[in-house]
Amino acid sequence: MTTPSSCRIALLATAVLTLSAPAQDVTFSSLLSEMSDADSLARLPTPAFRQMQASSYNRDSVKRGEPGWFADSDGTGFIREETIGGRREFVAMEHAGPGCITRMWAPFFYYDFNDRVGPTVRIYLDGSETPTIEASWIELLTSNEWPDSFGRPPERKNTFRVPSPLARFTARAGDVYLPIPFARSCKVTFDKRPFYNIINWRAYDEGTGVETFTREMMERHCEAIEECGRKLLAPIAVSKAGTMVARGNSPSMAWAHKRGPGAIRGLEITIDPAALRKDPSLLRSIILRMEFDAEQTVWCPLGDFFGSPNAINNFSTTHRSSREGVFSCAWTMPFRDSATITVEQPPMSNLMLQITAHKDEWTWDDRSMYFHAAWRPDELRPGDQFADINFADIRGRGVLAGDQWSVLNPTRGWWGEGDEKIYIDASYDRGFPDHFGTGTEDYYGWAGGVNPDANDVFSHPFLANIAVGSWSRGMALTGRGDTRGFNICSRTRGLDAIPFTSRLVFDMEASPGVDQRKATDFLGYSSVVFYYARPGSTCNLAPDPGAAKKPIMSLEDVERASNAAKK
Secondary structure (H helix, E strand, O other), X not given: OOOHHHHHHHHHHHHHHHHOOOOOOXXXXXXXXXXXXXXXXXXXXXXXXXXXXXXXXXXXXXXXXXXXXXXXXXXXXXXXXXEXXXXXXXXXXXXXXXXXXXXXXXXXXXXXXXOOOOOEEEEEEOOOOOOOEEEEHHHHHHOOOOOHHHOOOOOOOOOOOOOOOOEEEOOOEEEXXXXXXXXXXXXXXXXXXOOOOEEEEEEEOOOOOEOOOOOHHHHHOHHHHHHHHHHHHOOOOOOOOOEEEEEEOOOEEEEXXXXXXXXXXXXXXXXXXXXXXXXXXXXXXXXXXXXXXXXXXXXXXXXXXXXXXXXXXXXXXXXXXXXXXXXXXXEEEEEOOOEEEEEEOOOOOXXXXXXXXXXXXXXXXXXXXXXXXXXXXXXXXXXXXXXXXXXXXXXXXXXXXXXXXXXXXXXXXXXXXXXEEEEEOOHHHHOOOOEXXXXXXXXXXXXXXXXXXXXXXXXXXXXXXXXXXXXXXXXXXXXXXXXXXXXXEEEEOOOOOEEEOOEEEEEEEEOOOHHHOOOOOEEEEEEEEEEEEOOOOEEOOOOOHHHHHOOOOOHHHHHHHHHHHHO
């Protein structure tokens, strides 16, 4: 990375060239700005695009309901093998037309857990036979930077490097969010047989003008890259000019605005952390509701919304954070005429609550969307019945912005072999998803290889492993190589947000590891999906006050279900 002064020199040197360049709808600079701008998710994208995914999923999975649908071993699939320049290369992703790579993921090992180098990845743009990017795959994703507890990294050898947080190690894996736009085509290859990998990209409509990525852009736009990173890492803060509801302990407290268009940019809910630690069940029974223009779009237990259904779990991403009773949200929430945010607590709880929301200007138009959250309550499922658990089935027009998955595991073994399956518009009727993943932890940006434990907890701008084998009804259950208890993962989408024009179905496989695959093995599941949609959209998950009044599932509940199945 160069210094700011050398960035300015590089920009001056290229000014003459850019003045005569044709107008483009999508540029490297515009993508960096979009990635760090919370408003971008709240409007239908322009120019329009489809969010695509290539992965190494098991090709035995062909159609929903047919044999092979829940096939495991998702780490070796690829498109085809080619000989390029005398080299044997495996094509992992290809696209004809304008687009942009938005995210790449892979483990930090390659087949052998001790191989921390892996293959050479080559990214060919616009039909060129010379790759724009040629690099060590694992180093590209992680910069070979990880804690000593994960093993000693190899020496760096790449000349092309992506700075943090646009490339970062998570837990036994790395993720790259650097946008790599292309005007006509893209192909990604490995010089070794592919191992677990996921590549997301935007497919723009034909005729969309896209500026093709070059390595020189990293130098020319280094200030913009650094600014993007700073914004993504900035802690969530509500403006001092925000509207504050006085602290109180009434059963229902509300912040409301009823005078024309606007947007909430920054929401903070404060509750005495000592009270929540004394009675963690309040995190499930306190309800967060949001209404925009008299349309209820959010009905969710406060703890579930903020990654803390079981206890206060401290984490921080670009759009949500939880820190000792201060729950913050930075998603932009526009409205045409009115907005109401309500926090409801159980009668006689008498908790002191405070809501702070920053209302700002917004021009409502035919691209503006409401913010939504859809909660799926607790469910126990036996380990011998693989199934696609539906996170949400949304009808209308909108954009998937993120999700959260909570799993209660009664054993110390692995719980998440399942793949995400996301259907966009008509693909559900065809029986095969647009996004077919390689494993639960892979979808959330980290990797297995060994049994996870509390050391794998992390928070990054778009990814958070919030809890690994954590608290259950006051009992600490974490330990080395221990996933017993609650496991909570979250993913927020930026450039990899998924637009839909009529329907989005989001399923996640309930596919536990080999230690929990008997009829008497039960695991507990719940989820939250965050999305934007135009007025009038619908979701199959309705508010469920009865479920919210029940205590959160516990290891005792799992044990009772297991004992009943044994009779």
